[in-house]
Structures are given as structure tokens and as C-alpha cells.
Amino acid sequence: MPLVTIDVIEDVFTPDQKADLIDKLTEAIIEVEGENMRQVTWVKINEVKGNDWAIGGQKLSAREVHALAAGKAA
Numbered sequence: 707m708p709l710v711t712i713d714v715i716e717d718v719f720t721p722d723q724k725a726d727l728i729d730k731l732t733e734a735i736i737e738v739e740g741e742n743m744r745q746v747t748w749v750k751i752n753e754v755k756g757n758d759w760a761i762g763g764q765k766l767s768a769r770e771v772h773a774l775a776a777g778k779a780a
Contacts, residue, residue, distance in 0.1 A: 708743065710749045
């Protein structure tokens with residue numbers, strides 16, 4: 707049974723965006739494995755508190771991720 711886990715920083719994605727991620731990832735799995743696997747395809751989103759996530763030792767907050775997404779330096 708496929709299990710897709712997405713780790714994101716809390717407050718980066720809206721509930722609608724998270725639902726969209728779940729829908730699109732589920733559809734991608736079904737496209738590969740077939741419709742019969744839909745009932746056993748899991749997609750799970752784990753939200754990590756801001757500043758509990760770091761890249762290269764640099765902690766990230768939701769504010770910094772939103773700035774990056776907007777093409778601005780955090």
C-alpha cells in the first residue's frame with residue numbers, strides 16, 4: 707500500500723493547498739499503480755513548527771518560506 711508523507715513547515719500551506727497536494731499526489735500514485743489502489747493509497751502531511759526545520763544549519767520559519775516563494779530574500 708503506497709504511503710506518501712509530506713513534511714512542511716507549519717502555516718506555509720493553507721488548508722486548500724494541503725487538500726490540493728493530497729488530491730494531486732493521490733492521482734499521481736493511481737496513474738502509476740491503477741485505480742484499484744485508490745482505497746489503500748495514503749497521503750499524510752506532517753507539519754513541523756517554524757524554526758524546528760533547518761537547511762544547512764539555517765532555521766526556517768513560515769515567514770521566510772513565504773518570502774522565498776514570493777522571490778524575495780527572507
